[in-house]
Amino acid sequence: MSTSSAGHYDLIVQQLVPGYASLARLSVALLATSPLARAAGATVLVAGCGTGAELLEAHAQRPDWQLSAIDPSAAMLAAAQQRLEQQPAAAQGSPIHWQQTTVEAMQAEASFDGALSVLVLQSLPDDGSKLAFLSALARSLKPGGQLVLVDLMAPERSPLQSQVDAAWVQFQSASGIAASEAAVAGLTQGIHPIGTSRLAALVEAAGLSDPAPIFQALNVQGFLLQKLP
Numbered sequence: 001m002s003t004s005s006a007g008h009y010d011l012i013v014q015q016l017v018p019g020y021a022s023l024a025r026l027s028v029a030l031l032a033t034s035p036l037a038r039a040a041g042a043t044v045l046v047a048g049c050g051t052g053a054e055l056l057e058a059h060a061q062r063p064d065w066q067l068s069a070i071d072p073s074a075a076m077l078a079a080a081q082q083r084l085e086q087q088p089a090a091a092q093g094s095p096i097h098w099q100q101t102t103v104e105a106m107q108a109e110a111s112f113d114g115a116l117s118v119l120v121l122q123s124l125p126d127d128g129s130k131l132a133f134l135s136a137l138a139r140s141l142k143p144g145g146q147l148v149l150v151d152l153m154a155p156e157r158s159p160l161q162s163q164v165d166a167a168w169v170q171f172q173s174a175s176g177i178a179a180s181e182a183a184v185a186g187l188t189q190g191i192h193p194i195g196t197s198r199l200a201a202l203v204e205a206a207g208l209s210d211p212a213p214i215f216q217a218l219n220v221q222g223f224l225l226q227k228l229p
């Protein structure tokens with residue numbers, strides 16, 4: 001992603017993803033109540049931090065957390081760092097450990113009490129890449145550590161699905177994106193959504209518990225998972 005698209009990201013993601021404004025707050029709140037990450041000074045991984053929405057929220061809710069923010073995009077990391085520097089709440093938080101890398105390439109065995117992955121898995125093809133990503137996340141967690149995973153999911157078969165699809169276009173249009181723009185927007189390109197049964201199979205293979213549903217807005221769904229002992 002280029003610097004200009006990183007700058008554009010914060011505007012367009014809210015117009016494109018229903019419920020986005022609540023996602024970071026909800027994800028952090030879930031982890032903050034988890035058995036390991038509720039402890040003071042817990043270590044938390046923000047995988048695919050993008051422009052820093054989850055980091056800002058983590059600083060606001062849990063300034064004591066030891067945050068590791070990773071993203072392979074230098075432009076996204078730079079945008080996140082700049083955004084955090086501008087927020088007074090960020091100054092209260094513990095220093096963030098920034099790393100330009102993917103989850104798969106990260107060296108972190110059982111290091112984290114919790115992890116957040118918001119709108120990241122969806123961009124990886126289901127050709128072994130999704131499993132590698134989830135396995136790396138599972139490896140990075142301590143046993144009992146929890147993961148909040150949010151993604152655009154493939155719809156289950158339903159006679160009303162075409163209406164749900166139409167509602168997404170209507171949502172984007174009401175948010176200020178023309179239907180023609182939505183079709184070409186970078187955020188909708190290169191997405192590889194899977195269904196919930198496929199997700200359940202992948203997370204089991206990765207060593208994570210069954211995904212517990214915690215959020216849904218149209219086809220955007222969130223899950224809470226735990227690393228199995």
Ligand SMILES: C[S@@+](CC[C@H](N)C(=O)[O-])C[C@H]1O[C@@H](n2cnc3c(N)ncnc32)[C@H](O)[C@@H]1O
Pocket residue numbers: 013047048049050051052053054070071072073076101102103104117118119120123133
């Ligand atoms: C759609 S953005 C989501 C950013 C942020 N989590 C949010 O909710 O706004 C997805 C981010 O994941 C990053 N990403 C893609 N593949 C990744 C991987 N394998 N490991 C870690 N981050 C990845 C991208 O560079 C991008 O910044």
